[in-house]
Amino acid sequence: MTFTTEDLQRLFAGIAEDIAAERDHLCELDGAIGDGDHGLAMDAGCQAAAKAVGELDAGIAPTTAFNVAAKAFLNAVGASSGPLYATAFMRAGAAAKGKQTLSDDDFLSVFAAMAQGIQERGKAEPGEKTMVDAWKPAADAALDARRSGKPLPQCFEAAERAARTGCEATSNMTATKGRASRLGDRVIGHIDPGAASAVIIISAMAKFAQHHDGWAVNS
Amino acid sequence: MKTKKLINSGADAVDEMLQGVLAAHPRHLYAVEDMPRAIVARNGPRKGKVGLVIGGGSGHEPTFLGFVGKGLADAAAIGNVFASPPPDPIIACAMAVDGGAGVLFMYGNYAGDVMNFDMAAEMLALDEIEVRTVLTTDDVASAPPDQRDRRRGVAGNVFIFKAAGAACDLLYSFDDVERAARHANARTYTMGVALSPCSLPQTLRPNFLIGEGEMEIGMGIHGEPGVAREPLRPADAVTDELMDSILREMNADRGDRVAVLVNSLGSTPMMELYIMMRRVKSRLDDAGLILHTSLVGNYCTSLEMAGASITVMHLDDELQRLIDHPCDCAMFAR
Numbered sequence A: 001m002t003f004t005t006e007d008l009q010r011l012f013a014g015i016a017e018d019i020a021a022e023r024d025h026l027c028e029l030d031g032a033i034g035d036g037d038h039g040l041a042m043d044a045g046c047q048a049a050a051k052a053v054g055e056l057d058a059g060i061a062p063t064t065a066f067n068v069a070a071k072a073f074l075n076a077v078g079a080s081s082g083p084l085y086a087t088a089f090m091r092a093g094a095a096a097k098g099k100q101t102l103s104d105d106d107f108l109s110v111f112a113a114m115a116q117g118i119q120e121r122g123k124a125e126p127g128e129k130t131m132v133d134a135w136k137p138a139a140d141a142a143l144d145a146r147r148s149g150k151p152l153p154q155c156f157e158a159a160e161r162a163a164r165t166g167c168e169a170t171s172n173m174t175a176t177k178g179r180a181s182r183l184g185d186r187v188i189g190h191i192d193p194g195a196a197s198a199v200i201i202i203s204a205m206a207k208f209a210q211h212h213d214g215w216a217v218n219s
Numbered sequence B: 001m002k003t004k005k006l007i008n009s010g011a012d013a014v015d016e017m018l019q020g021v022l023a024a025h026p027r028h029l030y031a032v033e034d035m036p037r038a039i040v041a042r043n044g045p046r047k048g049k050v051g052l053v054i055g056g057g058s059g060h061e062p063t064f065l066g067f068v069g070k071g072l073a074d075a076a077a078i079g080n081v082f083a084s085p086p087p088d089p090i091i092a093c094a095m096a097v098d099g100g101a102g103v104l105f106m107y108g109n110y111a112g113d114v115m116n117f118d119m120a121a122e123m124l125a126l127d128e129i130e131v132r133t134v135l136t137t138d139d140v141a142s143a144p145p146d147q148r149d150r151r152r153g154v155a156g157n158v159f160i161f162k163a164a165g166a167a168c169d170l171l172y173s174f175d176d177v178e179r180a181a182r183h184a185n186a187r188t189y190t191m192g193v194a195l196s197p198c199s200l201p202q203t204l205r206p207n208f209l210i211g212e213g214e215m216e217i218g219m220g221i222h223g224e225p226g227v228a229r230e231p232l233r234p235a236d237a238v239t240d241e242l243m244d245s246i247l248r249e250m251n252a253d254r255g256d257r258v259a260v261l262v263n264s265l266g267s268t269p270m271m272e273l274y275i276m277m278r279r280v281k282s283r284l285d286d287a288g289l290i291l292h293t294s295l296v297g298n299y300c301t302s303l304e305m306a307g308a309s310i311t312v313m314h315l316d317d318e319l320q321r322l323i324d325h326p327c328d329c330a331m332f333a334r
Helices: A005-021 A023-033 A038-054 A062-077 A081-095 A104-122 A132-147 A152-172 A179-187 A193-218 B010-024 B087-097 B111-126 B145-150 B157-169 B174-186 B235-250 B270-286 B317-324
Strands: B029-032 B035-041 B051-058 B075-081 B103-108 B131-136 B188-196 B214-217 B228-231 B257-264 B290-297 B306-314
Touching: A005 A023, A005 A038, A005 A062, A005 A193, A023 A038, A023 A179, A023 A193, A038 A062, A038 A081, A038 A193, A038 B075, A062 A081, A062 B087, A081 A104, A081 A193, A081 B111, A104 A132, A104 A152, A104 B111, A132 A152, A132 A193, A152 A193, B010 B029, B010 B035, B010 B051, B010 B075, B029 B087, B035 B087, B051 B087, B051 B111, B051 B157, B075 B087, B087 B103, B087 B111, B103 B111, B103 B157, B103 B174, B111 B131, B131 B157, B131 B174, B157 B174, B157 B257, B157 B306, B157 B317, B174 B188, B174 B317, B188 B235, B214 B235, B235 B270, B235 B306, B257 B270, B257 B317, B270 B290, B270 B306, B290 B317, B306 B317
Parallel strands: B051 B075, B051 B103, B103 B131, B257 B290
Antiparallel strands: B029 B035, B035 B075, B188 B214, B188 B306, B214 B228, B257 B306
């Protein structure tokens, strides 16, 4: 199975759709421990990325699509999520460099690079109540599944499960990064909104990997 | 229930506000071509002067763009409501104000702002524009004194930017501007209280809930939870609670001079601010402190949040000179 820029256009459109559906819920989660705008930022960023990637010529290399997504997301948003996801997409672009289409393994490298980029830009470790608590275990689980010979859709199923578990675990954590870090124990009992939006994106990628697989088999 | 606002659409609110600001203040401000979120002073930047770029999210007006002008900041990069600007407008501001003596970034200490301004600084380094950064951390409620560098920047920005802008205007060297800016920040203390929430133009829903008879001490200017939720008390008692925290930490000697800002978070009227100011003055008198200058009004708001903050800057000779230095901005002049 291979991925082209045309596939990535569908992926970014799917992510934007799923984030838009959860926009107000993400704002509510953020309102509990932050300033209540996380849903707006993620929605604006994903819409901008989907639009910019959607306007590309389908024959363009995937690395360009990721870089275009990074720039569009960043300039639509700023905030915290802007630099974090822009870095994720730039790293995805670097992982896809020089390839006209992406194999399953390439797509997993892209996914792992996104998680790595977010972690480095945010200077966060797992356990600090951030989106890294969803991204890092998800990337690890996907790579583990691949090493034990699983096909791509199952790797992403494992990633999605790990992301959900990681996100739920943020409820019991205190924060050391971002605005929630000033609240001490008052954030316990609330999941991190950045981890919640990460789950939506990772689920959208898992859904995409599954559908893509079905589509590839049927055609 | 949705809150009522005079907007056309939530998505256009920031850009339409900026169009209105430029329409009202063409002698003071312009936007960089093709970069409407980069607002620059007409008369500020010049060769040999350190350029001062401030910025942050919208919704705090007149912070940040109201403090762009000769003698204060040279440019402001404007973000979405309560969200840091992305690197592009920050870079455009820096390029517009670079006079060859360096560019100083000053903004409140928030994770998003730090990432975006740092990315901008990295990109500017490739163009050989030297950028340094001084974060404002005046919000006493946001971290203990031994973790001062983790605190948020709030209304104290007005005095801290003012001091740094004056240092730039007086043609201090880059090193001295940076030193003066850090010094101004270190001697500025703010404590706030929120009475009712604000709502973002895109959601029109209150961004936090607070009971009818309650107030929240130390709430942040984006509605971040503060240090204590208490029953609302009379203005003097609330002012005392805020001043106690500030004076305890400031640790000033009798006879020292201060600058004071009593700031509305948006919808608290002048009447209430002056009632608080009256109490501030009597607390300063009790402590033997001299009120050198004061500001009362809307300086760093949180949309239509009700509540107020008190900022005290502990002056010395240098800070007094910088605070008294003339400035001519669209929404603030001395």
